[in-house]
Amino acid sequence: MLIPVVVVAGFLGSGKTSLLNHLLRTAGGRRIGVIVNDFGRINVDAMAVAAQVDSMVTLGNGCLCCAVDASDLADMLARLADADVDAIVIEASGLAEPPAMARMVLACPGVEFAGLVEVVDAAEFAATRERHPQIDKHLRYADLVVLNKIDRATDPGLAGLVRELAGGAPVVPTEHGRIDPDLLFDPVERPAAEQLSFFDLEDHSAHIHAGYDTVDFTCADPLDPVRLAAVLTDRHTGVYRAKGYVDFGLDERFAVQVVGGSVRVAREPGAGTALVFIGKDMDPDALRERLRATVAAGPADPVAMLSITRYERG
Numbered sequence: 592m593l594i595p596v597v598v599v600a601g602f603l604g605s606g607k608t609s610l611l612n613h614l615l616r617t618a619g620g621r622r623i624g625v626i627v628n629d630f631g632r633i634n635v636d637a638m639a640v641a642a643q644v645d646s647m648v649t650l651g652n653g654c655l656c657c658a659v660d661a662s663d664l665a666d667m668l669a670r671l672a673d674a675d676v677d678a679i680v681i682e683a684s685g686l687a688e689p690p691a692m693a694r695m696v697l698a699c700p701g702v703e704f705a706g707l708v709e710v711v712d713a714a715e716f717a718a719t720r721e722r723h724p725q726i727d728k729h730l731r732y733a734d735l736v737v738l739n740k741i742d743r744a745t746d747p748g749l750a751g752l753v754r755e756l757a758g759g760a761p762v763v764p765t766e767h768g769r770i771d772p773d774l775l776f777d778p779v780e781r782p783a784a785e786q787l788s789f790f791d792l793e794d795h796s797a798h799i800h801a802g803y804d805t806v807d808f809t810c811a812d813p814l815d816p817v818r819l820a821a822v823l824t825d826r827h828t829g830v831y832r833a834k835g836y837v838d839f840g841l842d843e844r845f846a847v848q849v850v851g852g853s854v855r856v857a858r859e860p861g862a863g864t865a866l867v868f869i870g871k872d873m874d875p876d877a878l879r880e881r882l883r884a885t886v887a888a889g890p891a892d893p894v895a896m897l898s899i900t901r902y903e904r905g
């Protein structure tokens with residue numbers, strides 16, 4: 592029997608990992624294999640899902656749609672299939688081109704492309720669409736659109752617009768990716784592989800990831816919370832997305848998430864700092880230098896920590 596493969600795509604920070612984690616928690620008896628594809632060299636998403644997954648392989652450093660060889664993907668799918676999973680979910684990088692990924696999966700033996708889920712960030716959609724009009728095409732191609740972060744939506748017309756762009760695919764409004772897992776594994780009618788060929792005509796320079804860079808930062812010394820908060824909230828660095836873990840020299844470290852102008856932190860066990868920054872027109876050297884300048888001589892004091900803990904939410 593062919594193993595169904597679902598691709599979860601969506602722009603940077605829209606909620607793909609949240610959806611995947613929800614799915615893994617609510618999978619019931621299903622054994623789900625996961626492929627996580629991150630844009631940066633440090634695979635933060637893989638760290639976030641690793642705890643609860645049956646079988647996982649990661650594809651870091653570049654989008655699955657261009658940077659990964661089709662035969663590598665076929666090998667990874669075969670490895671997961673050997674691990675006896677019932678279904679495979681690929682979490683695409685936030686800059687990947689869904690049609691190109693769908694085509695790659697369709698070309699892999701032993702598996703069946705079971706649909707493309709496009710996660711939309713209800714808070715950022717209008718701004719993202721303005722910068723990347725290609726998003727419309729991604730929605731048109733989706734089999735299921737998850738309209739996520741509905742708690743942060745401000746435009747009452749958004750759901751209607753997304754429905755129109757989705758061209759008949761179901762649109763499910765939700766928070767934190769909490770959708771019914773059955774929605775993902777219901778069989779969908781797929782066009783034959785050949786019918787996707789018009790996407791071959793597109794030029795990779797038109798892909799959303801063209802022009803995006805990543806900056807990785809790892810450090811064993813504690814960071815200064817005030818200086819780091821200033822970097823994370825600076826809208827002039829070109830950074831759109833940042834994620835990872837930060838050590839301020841305390842008993843616990845902080846998981847950090849930046850999406851557009853929104854910063855969120857949460858306490859986590861562990862030590863050491865590993866951060867990935869993703870953005871357009873960044874100056875990687877300047878950003879690295881600023882990050883190195885956040886290294887502190889010792890543990891952070893409680894008052895200074897307020898500049899970080901103010902971004903903690905329930």
Ligand SMILES: Nc1nc2c(ncn2[C@@H]2O[C@H](COP(=O)(O)OP(=O)(O)OP(=O)(O)O)[C@@H](O)[C@H]2O)c(=O)[nH]1
Binds near residue numbers: 605606684
């Ligand atoms: N307010 C709110 N925040 C959310 C919701 N869903 C996810 N988030 C937050 O948005 C941030 C990004 O979520 P992720 O699930 O990591 O997004 P992602 O699409 O996997 O991110 P990339 O892989 O970097 O593209 C995190 O801080 C989440 O906690 C939601 O429904 N509402």
